[in-house]
Amino acid sequence: MGDPKSDLDDKRFIVERDPDGMLELLAGLPDQCEAALKLGQDAALPNLPGELRQVVLAGLGGSAIGGDLLRVVVARQARVPFAVCRDYNLPAYVDRQTLVFLTSYSGNTEETLSAYRLAGERGAVRIAVTTGGRLAEMASADGVPVLRVPPGLPPRSAIGYTFLPTLVLLERLGVIGHQEGYGELLAVLRSHREEFGPSAPVSRNRAKDLAMRLHGKIPVIYGVSGTTEVVATRWKGQCNENAKCLAYWNVYPELNHNELVGFEAPPDLLRSLFLVHLRDAADHPRVQARMEIVKRLLVERIAGLAEFSGQGETLLARLFSLIYLGDFTSVYLSLLYGINPKPVQVIDYLKQELAKI
DSSP: OOOHHHHHTOHHHHHHHOTTOHHHHHHTHHHHHHHHHHHHHHSOOOOOOSSOOEEEEEOOGGGTHHHHHHHHHHHTTOSSOEEEEOSSSOOTTOOTTEEEEEEESSSOOHHHHHHHHHHHHTTOEEEEEESSHHHHHHHHHHTOOEEEOOOSSOGGGOHHHHHHHHHHHHHHTTSSOOOSOHHHHHHHHHHHHHHHSTTSOGGGOHHHHHHHHHTTSEEEEEEETTTTHHHHHHHHHHHHHTSOOOOEEEEETGGGGTGGGGTTSOHHHHTTEEEEEEEOTTSOHHHHHHHHHHHHHHTTTSSEEEEEEOOSSSHHHHHHHHHHHHHHHHHHHHHHTTOOSSOOHHHHHHHHHHHTO
């Protein structure tokens, strides 16, 4: 590999290192989100046994990140609690007055299938969100509504399908009010597709530029509770699955009460860390002050620091603005490492070994 700047602006370099077209999949996110909104509007609604007392989304990995986004968005206005469950089991409070989304892109996630069965035993209201697989088979046999999303994507690339239809369903069920900003969300994503795409040179492409700065470093992603916390989780997961590198995340203000003290030893390791601050206009003023103080404390101890704020008037647009930046950055980082971003061979191996047990 030569100069990273020249490499990321070299079409042949990109094509050779992205043989499965991960960048092309990223380019499809705006259209995916538009289709996902229609899926939510057209989906069948379940019969509710009176008033709901809580909502739970059960899922893992890329299929669950949409649930985390829901949790943040719903927390600002929902009249009932909303929780995300990444487990074989369900919380003890799940009962007949609970709505449970069972989200598995493949339809074969064993933890989600277990949660599906438990939700049925408890008499909960269920909705399956999947492309098919065993989950769709079970739900169809039980008369449970199935929100079928298009197949053919890595689960981590289907975030529009695993988030927006469920958000629209919560509107239609009266759990939350009508969401403003769908049009802005699509407009921001389409603008970013041009800005972050492979045709945009490093000189005016924040995703390529950040990938170069992260190359050879360990990304540490800091978000803020109630706003960018989910985006920080997403960035970490995308670095893991796309770039096949370790990355870490945490949230303000909690990290100020523990993790901050850890930036003292060992100094050689600290110099391999690159900190990314994810900010939002709705962050509490005291949290904004904390971030400024942390920058002053750490700037001399780590390899580098970058900050990004989501673009848009609505929280929905701003969160997806940052998600899109992280997605593109992680793929460019994989190309710099000479790694095909699409396959996740270690996860495939793990599933194969589990299947033998």
